[in-house]
Amino acid sequence: SGSDDYFPQIEPTGTKLYFTSQRQSRLSANTTTDGNYGEDVYYVQRAGNTWAPPTLLPEPINSRNNDGAATFSGDGQVMVYGQCSTEESIGSCDLYISTLDGDQWSAPVNLGNVVNSKDWDAQANLSADGTKILFSSDRPGGYGGEDIYMVEKNQFGDWGVAQNLGPIINTPYNDKSPYLAPDGRTLYFSSSGHPGFGGFDLFKSTFENMKWTNPVNLGRPLNSEGDDNYFTISASGEHAYFASTRAGGSGMTDLYQIEIPEALRPQPTVVITGVVTNAKTGQKISAWVLVEDIVTGDMIATNKSNSNT
Numbered sequence: 001s002g003s004d005d006y007f008p009q010i011e012p013t014g015t016k017l018y019f020t021s022q023r024q025s026r027l028s029a030n031t032t033t034d035g036n037y038g039e040d041v042y043y044v045q046r047a048g049n050t051w052a053p054p055t056l057l058p059e060p061i062n063s064r065n066n067d068g069a070a071t072f073s074g075d076g077q078v079m080v081y082g083q084c085s086t087e088e089s090i091g092s093c094d095l096y097i098s099t100l101d102g103d104q105w106s107a108p109v110n111l112g113n114v115v116n117s118k119d120w121d122a123q124a125n126l127s128a129d130g131t132k133i134l135f136s137s138d139r140p141g142g143y144g145g146e147d148i149y150m151v152e153k154n155q156f157g158d159w160g161v162a163q164n165l166g167p168i169i170n171t172p173y174n175d176k177s178p179y180l181a182p183d184g185r186t187l188y189f190s191s192s193g194h195p196g197f198g199g200f201d202l203f204k205s206t207f208e209n210m211k212w213t214n215p216v217n218l219g220r221p222l223n224s225e226g227d228d229n230y231f232t233i234s235a236s237g238e239h240a241y242f243a244s245t246r247a248g249g250s251g252m253t254d255l256y257q258i259e260i261p262e263a264l265r266p267q268p269t270v271v272i273t274g275v276v277t278n279a280k281t282g283q284k285i286s287a288w289v290l291v292e293d294i295v296t297g298d299m300i301a302t303n304k305s306n307s308n309t
Contacts, residue, residue: 003036004253006243007069007230011076012128012182012271014234017051017241018043019255020068025056036252039068041081060107061098074128074182075289075303076100082122083108090116095124095135101286102308115151115159123230125179128269129301133159134178134187143170148178148189168212169205176200177230181237181266187212188231200227202242204264222258237265276305284308 001023009018022036040062042054056062061070063083070081077100084093094116096108110116117139124135131153138146147170149162169175171193179188185207190200194215201223203215217223218231226245233240240260243253276287286307291300 002251004251005255006253007123007177008232008241008243008255009071010232010234010241011072012074012235012269013273014236014239015046016043017046018070018072019054020070021054025062038064039066041067041070057105061105066093069123071124071126073126073130073303074301075130075305077304077306078126078130079105080111080124080126080133081108082124084122086110091119091121093120093122095121095133100306102306111159114161117162120146123177127180127184128182128235129184130303132180134165134180135162136176136178137162143167144172144174144193146174146176148175165212168214174200179231179233181233182235182269183267186266188218188233189215190227190229190231191215197223198225198227199245200229202228202231216264218264227253233260233266235269235271237268275309 001021003021003023005019005021007020019042020039021042022039024037025040041057044051044054061067065086066084068082070079072079079098080095082093083096088110090113095111097111098105098108117137119137119139121135121137124133126133132150134148134150136146137149142164148165150165151159151162153159164170171191173193175189175191175193177190187205188202190202192200194203196217202218204218205212205215222228224244224246228242228244230243231240238259239257241255241257244256245253276285277283278285284307287305289303289305293300
């Protein structure tokens with residue numbers, strides 16, 4: 001649109017793309033001088049090679065406050081996103097969580113002061129297995145203005161204390177919009193501190209031998225003289241989506257798609273799909289799906305089926 005459109009999040013199958021927009025909607029706050037309205041979350045569905053018109057997510061996900069940067073577990077049943085200036089706010093913007101039951105999202109719940117701080121916490125990325133949240137924060141004690149942090153879920157289902165990703169990733173400037181690929185070890189993020197072409201460039205790092213490797217600039221034509229942020233990639237690792245302020249767009253910040261060179265891709269991941277039904281009635285049901293390694297007995301993933309689909 002002519003307003004800011006950013007923070008794309010692609011489903012693993014590559015057929016549905018969520019994004020944040022400041023275009024006018026029925027829930028938008030009053031317009032500002034730059035033509036933007038309040039932040040809302042939208043999605044677009046792919047039909048063949050064509051994207052359908054954007055659909056506004058309903059209340060209570062969207063409100064008259066700023067709601068944005070939605071991220072989803074691999075099974076699509078859990079959403080983490082940012083809300084600002086609410087009654088439950090701990091800081092200026094906090095991270096909230098919501099779950100999908102059929103076609104209804106639950107009322108969002110603040111992740112609390114173990115995760116959120118008294119400052120700005122936003123731009124979350126929920127790992128495909130739902131056990132990690134990476135996000136940006138300008139809380140005290142970091143290396144720069146905005147740093148990237150991570151929280152992990154323990155065996156009891158509780159979120160742990162936020163951990164700074166350290167000086168290999170974070171710089172004395174701003175480092176933000178983290179995205180952990182479905183392989184669980186390849187991190188993409190934007191930075192104004194690592195050497196680049198513009199204000200913010202996109203970088204890649206992998207978790208090897210219990211530490212992050214030195215970030216690699218994704219290079220041209222993905223990075224430009226403008227700000228390039230908010231990277232996301234499908235499970236196949238072939239096509240990526242990001243937001244940029246480069247010249248030639250429709251608005252101030254626009255969404256772009258690009259084919260990623262093989263050297264910059266994460267490890268490809270397998271997408272398992274199916275339908276869970278009641279064996280007697282054939283009715284679709286909500287159920288936990290446990291994926292095991294049949295050789296070692298290790299639990300690979302725990303996901304939930306949707307009762308409607």
